Amino acid sequence: MVENQVEARGVHDPRVLSAMLAVPRHLFVNEALMDQAYSDHPLPIGDQQTISQPYIVALMTEALELEKDDRVLEIGTGSGYQAAILAQAAFRVYTIERNRRLYSTARNLFDKLGYYNIVTRYGDGTKGWKEESPFNAIIVTAGAPAIPDTLVDQLDIGGRLVIPVGSLFSQELIRIEKTENGINEINLGGCRFVKLIGQHGWDHN
Numbered sequence: 001m002v003e004n005q006v007e008a009r010g011v012h013d014p015r016v017l018s019a020m021l022a023v024p025r026h027l028f029v030n031e032a033l034m035d036q037a038y039s040d041h042p043l044p045i046g047d048q049q050t051i052s053q054p055y056i057v058a059l060m061t062e063a064l065e066l067e068k069d070d071r072v073l074e075i076g077t078g079s080g081y082q083a084a085i086l087a088q089a090a091f092r093v094y095t096i097e098r099n100r101r102l103y104s105t106a107r108n109l110f111d112k113l114g115y116y117n118i119v120t121r122y123g124d125g126t127k128g129w130k131e132e133s134p135f136n137a138i139i140v141t142a143g144a145p146a147i148p149d150t151l152v153d154q155l156d157i158g159g160r161l162v163i164p165v166g167s168l169f170s171q172e173l174i175r176i177e178k179t180e181n182g183i184n185e186i187n188l189g190g191c192r193f194v195k196l197i198g199q200h201g202w203d204h205n
């Protein structure tokens, strides 16, 4: 997976590659799908949600340019796989999930696998996690109609935010960096995510 899907497509950050070699992706999917866990596509995790394609996880993680001491916020815990990758590459991960079942399943898995540097919260991640801000990096793993100001506000100076932004059917992966003088924004290309639902995202229906 790492060689053929990640490195072959241009992700070379050693921190990202070693995290992806270390995390057992098959433990983050349903038993019936374990034989597809390392395949080149997203997989269902129930309730119409997905664990992202390995390459997208790698691309987004690389774009965060993580350092060992970084504190990272993730919106959309889902299966917990992306959080586990972040936990290998950074100091502490704060992750928020709005689906109660996914939240509980991921929390139990983090405990079972010993990811003690992942802090979980059940709720609307579009509001961020103000008490723990500012963050060195923020990753949103669901598609938003626009970049929530709440999240930009909770980014440290020098901090990076990666988020899919667009319509319900397709988005662009946007990376922003917060500087003393404002925001630098780049487009990493097209993508397709399930919707970010919440106060600063899409409505539920």
Ligand code: SAM
Residues within 6 Å of the ligand: 049, 050, 051, 052, 075, 076, 077, 078, 079, 080, 081, 082, 083, 096, 097, 098, 099, 102, 123, 124, 125, 126, 141, 142, 193, 194, 195, 196, 197, 198, 199, 201
């Ligand atoms: N990062 C996940 C993983 O590694 O499996 C994949 C996430 S899945 C593509 C998107 C997730 O975002 C879903 O679990 C969904 O319930 C969650 N989500 C959507 N809107 C949210 C919100 N406002 N706050 C927190 N989680 C949200």
